Amino acid sequence: MLKVSDLEVSYGDFQVIWGVSLEVRPGEVVSLMGPNGCGKSTIFNTISGLLKPKAGTIELDGRRIDRLPSHEIVRLGLAHVLERRRVFPYLSVRQNLWLGGYNPQARVHREETLEQVFGQFPRLRERQDQLAHSLSGGEQQMLALGRGLMSRPRLLMIDEPFLGLAPAVAKEMMGVIAGINAAGVSVLFIEQNVQVALSMSNRGYILESGRLVLTGEPDELLNSSEVKRIFLGG
Amino acid sequence: MAPPRASAPAATPPPAALDGPDSALRAAQAEPLHPPLSGRQKTLGILGAAALVAYPFVFNTPFPQHVMIMIFLYGMMAQSWNIMAGYCGQISLGHAMFFGIGAYSSAFLFVTYQISPWLGMLVGIVIAMAAAAVIGLPTFRLRGHYFAIATLVIGEIVQIVVQRWEFIGAATGIWLPIIRENQLVNFQFNDSKIPYYFIALGFLIVACLAVRHMERSRLGFYFRAIREEPEAARSLGVNITLYKSLAFMLSAAFMAMAGTFYAQYVLVVDPEVVFPLTLSILVLLMAVMGGVGTLWGPLIGAAVLIPLSETTRILLGGTGGAVDLIIYGALIVVICLFKPEGLIGLVRQWLPAPPAEREADHGDS
Numbered sequence: 001m002l003k004v005s006d007l008e009v010s011y012g013d014f015q016v017i018w019g020v021s022l023e024v025r026p027g028e029v030v031s032l033m034g035p036n037g038c039g040k041s042t043i044f045n046t047i048s049g050l051l052k053p054k055a056g057t058i059e060l061d062g063r064r065i066d067r068l069p070s071h072e073i074v075r076l077g078l079a080h081v082l083e084r085r086r087v088f089p090y091l092s093v094r095q096n097l098w099l100g101g102y103n104p105q106a107r108v109h110r111e112e113t114l115e116q117v118f119g120q121f122p123r124l125r126e127r128q129d130q131l132a133h134s135l136s137g138g139e140q141q142m143l144a145l146g147r148g149l150m151s152r153p154r155l156l157m158i159d160e161p162f163l164g165l166a167p168a169v170a171k172e173m174m175g176v177i178a179g180i181n182a183a184g185v186s187v188l189f190i191e192q193n194v195q196v197a198l199s200m201s202n203r204g205y206i207l208e209s210g211r212l213v214l215t216g217e218p219d220e221l222l223n224s225s226e227v228k229r230i231f232l233g234g
Numbered sequence: 235m236a237p238p239r240a241s242a243p244a245a246t247p248p249p250a251a252l253d254g255p256d257s258a259l260r261a262a263q264a265e266p267l268h269p270p271l272s273g274r275q276k277t278l279g280i281l282g283a284a285a286l287v288a289y290p291f292v293f294n295t296p297f298p299q300h301v302m303i304m305i306f307l308y309g310m311m312a313q314s315w316n317i318m319a320g321y322c323g324q325i326s327l328g329h330a331m332f333f334g335i336g337a338y339s340s341a342f343l344f345v346t347y348q349i350s351p352w353l354g355m356l357v358g359i360v361i362a363m364a365a366a367a368v369i370g371l372p373t374f375r376l377r378g379h380y381f382a383i384a385t386l387v388i389g390e391i392v393q394i395v396v397q398r399w400e401f402i403g404a405a406t407g408i409w410l411p412i413i414r415e416n417q418l419v420n421f422q423f424n425d426s427k428i429p430y431y432f433i434a435l436g437f438l439i440v441a442c443l444a445v446r447h448m449e450r451s452r453l454g455f456y457f458r459a460i461r462e463e464p465e466a467a468r469s470l471g472v473n474i475t476l477y478k479s480l481a482f483m484l485s486a487a488f489m490a491m492a493g494t495f496y497a498q499y500v501l502v503v504d505p506e507v508v509f510p511l512t513l514s515i516l517v518l519l520m521a522v523m524g525g526v527g528t529l530w531g532p533l534i535g536a537a538v539l540i541p542l543s544e545t546t547r548i549l550l551g552g553t554g555g556a557v558d559l560i561i562y563g564a565l566i567v568v569i570c571l572f573k574p575e576g577l578i579g580l581v582r583q584w585l586p587a588p589p590a591e592r593e594a595d596h597g598d599s
Contacts, residue, residue, distance in 0.1 A: 010391035074471030088459055099459050103471040
């Protein structure tokens with residue numbers, strides 16, 4: 001459903017992504033891993049249209065999206081949950097969610113989607129009138145996910161869903177993501193912890209200094225000596 | 235822009251089903267921000283309206299009427315700035331240019347073609363909105379301080395251009411002839427300030443109703459989303475350039491309206507008076523002092539600062555004019571230290587809303 005081919009991205013003259021190709025098939029959970037600063041978030045931002053690629057193509061269901069502005073990409077069924085959640089701090093939980101569902105296609109179903117999101121995140125229902133900044137980190141992450149789901153995506157991209165979460169909360173979040181996927185949404189997510197990421201993915205990509213170095217199924221990657229070299233410097 | 239509609243008939247809750255938590259939830263969603271007015275608020279509103287109508291007849295000398303007219307005029311301008319900066323988060327330091335565009339458009343059309351200033355005002359609004367759109371196109375790529383600096387510089391450029399533009403009177407500006415007949419059509423009232431009073435009040439009400447409507451609509455949510463987390467807003471599908479432009483245009487339209495009013499009130503427009511940086515700053519100060527991003531804040535700011543400036547001007551003479559600015563400065567420091575949300579914070583303390591409303595009032599802060 002998502003196909004990225006030979007992507008190159010630069011900030012000004014400084015190129016950070018070199019010929020990256022990756023793919024997400026319908027119904028899959030795919031992880032993108034790599035050390036700090038290797039370009040994972042840049043790839044996400046380029047896919048969702050926040051950045052423009054220097055070269056390469058991005059297709060969603062066979063349609064080129066790499067020249068579209070981000071608000072049109074959202075309409076095509078791709079939601080991007082940004083790193084560090086970025087909830088609107090002085091809007092209530094419900095208002096945050098509403099903002100997620102404002103694109104024309106999603107607006108028609110907004111009430112229904114809101115119910116589904118509240119079903120998935122009961123805590124958000126309890127706290128719907130609270131200001132978003134008063135939520136805990138885990139709740140804010142749930143709000144960010146819920147807000148992304150409000151646009152009724154077919155592909156959800158989550159940038160570091162477990163960042164800064166307590167282990168128990170992170171575990172809960174893993175269940176939530178599995179639930180989202182079970183509901184028919186493909187998921188592409190970024191995570192630094194290879195064990196955690198692969199335990200919940202169908203496939204994974206490993207990025208190093210802006211280049212893809214490895215890709216495969218969890219078993220292959222976990223046993224690869226290359227992975228140990230990249231993450232442990234062995 | 236129309237408020238968001240429940241797009242499918244099924245989304246509207248049937249009125250009979252208002253029991254049970256789910257239907258209560260749905261009812262709350264239908265009006266996510268503002269509950270209906272309480273009895274107490276209604277009483278206050280009616281008393282306030284009666285006082286505003288009675289005021290010019292009770293205080294029937296020019297000075298108190300003039301002070302109120304200025305409060306209305308500046309309240310409207312502060313409200314206009316508030317749309318752009320308070321709700322949408324784009325700090326403009328060049329708002330006087332739209333005021334000047336409004337003043338010059340109607341004055342020029344009246345003097346040259348005898349077109350009624352009311353029509354001239356519409357032309358001014360259109361020009362101001364077009365100018366806002368054109369200025370926004372390149373400058374909305376700038377963020378925070380850089381956008382503010384750009385608007386400041388553009389405002390100054392506009393003033394300098396007008397000062398040298400012979401076609402519209404250059405530095406002398408435009409003097410409107412005094413005409414004694416057809417006062418309403420000609421937007422000139424020579425015998426009394428009362429018509430000006432009510433026109434300014436009407437303009438202010440229009441501006442406030444527009445903001446109130448915007449605050450509750452999709453547009454208002456987009457604006458606040460852009461203010462708080464522009465990147466996240468983009469990632470959710472908000473076309474932020476479009477909505478920033480709409481905020482800028484809406485804001486410019488009200489500044490232009492105020493400009494025409496001012497031209498008709500003093501019957502002279504010149505670049506020093508209608509395009510000054512101090513006007514841009516003053517409008518900003520009022521909104522900040524009253525409380526940005528709230529409906530009432532700018533009005534409170536104008537209601538405090540205008541009497542202060544008019545009174546010091548009278549007491550200390552026109553040339554000692556900087557005294558009011560010194561007092562403003564001190565007030566701003568005090569406000570920042572003790573009530574960073576603006577004077578509206580004090581008002582909310584004195585007039586606490588009932589608990590249910592406070593709950594629903596979150597989006598205002």
